[in-house]
Amino acid sequence: MKAKQFAVIGLGTFGYNVAVELAKKGIQVLAIDNDSEIVNKISQFVTQSLIADATDEKAMADAGVADCDSVVISIGESIETSILTTLIVKELGVKNIIVKCSSLWHSKVAAKLGADTIVYPEFEMAKKLVDSIVTPNILEQIELSKDYNLVEIVAPQEFWGKSIKDSGIRGNYGVNVIAIRKRVPVISDAGESDIGEELNMVPGPDDEISRNDVLVVIGPEKSLEKLKKRK
Structure with a gap:
């Protein structure tokens, strides 16, 4: 090639x-x-x-x-x-x-x-800075089209301890969870404990959302704006 x-x-x-x-x-x-x-x-x-x-x-x-x-x-x-x-x-x-x-x-x-x-x-950096100040729970945002985006968002408290299905994220907010990044304890080669990351690329409806999880969600911008306001 x-x-x-x-x-x-x-x-x-x-x-x-x-x-x-x-x-x-x-x-x-x-x-x-x-x-x-x-x-x-x-x-x-x-x-x-x-x-x-x-x-x-x-x-x-x-x-x-x-x-x-x-x-x-x-x-x-x-x-x-x-x-x-x-x-x-x-x-x-x-x-x-x-x-x-x-x-x-x-x-x-x-x-x-x-x-x-x-x-x-310059405009894009200014927008990212403002977004990080106004909605600090949003870690990353990718504009897929004029009205449809993908965002990484720190799981709001109302979802903690609930499955994706029971959280109502799709029914109440109109977005889909396409991946979950979880913080998990790991042991290094030297035997020291640390915090690592585990990525669930195909979460099912019964997968649980925990505190400090990062949700990768996709949906219409209007629906995502509603979700961004949750803490």
Whole structure:
């Protein structure tokens, strides 16, 4: 099987870290920026790093951007440069284009030009911070669609000691439990006691919910919002 190839264009904080993390996953990464110092710094982590002007179509073609499965465009200092780069990458025939955007207008133009995924790192981090403050019992949330999400939630007290069936989580809240993470005592090789984690990937209706359990639930956002308010 051919190894996946990614190009990351723009090596600011976001682009730099994306490139390094992709490389850690064993993905071939082509990192591009017009700053020689940053390009030299990242060269030890990625497959290839190049100093190039992202708005020069020939330079992008010569760099091999067209051969990449996906391209991440992370140019933050200039919306115009980001948009022109998106257009060039699209013209080169890249099938999956991910663009970091800094405004609603930027995202609309990028989408019109063919960006497949739009990301707002600052907005998403702000939302996660607010969520962690307002609903600290929510550990993780994944948006599956506009109205349907998956969340990891610390089991509310009203469920402790009850089976999934008796908890009424499906009937009262309209969500399904698809996994349960339990904290369990473990003994290390050195004979010391500790707390480990046990994952039940296919919980049945008679499986009991205990204090400190983390429930992985899936359902409509309106139903999940109702559950998030429980403690």
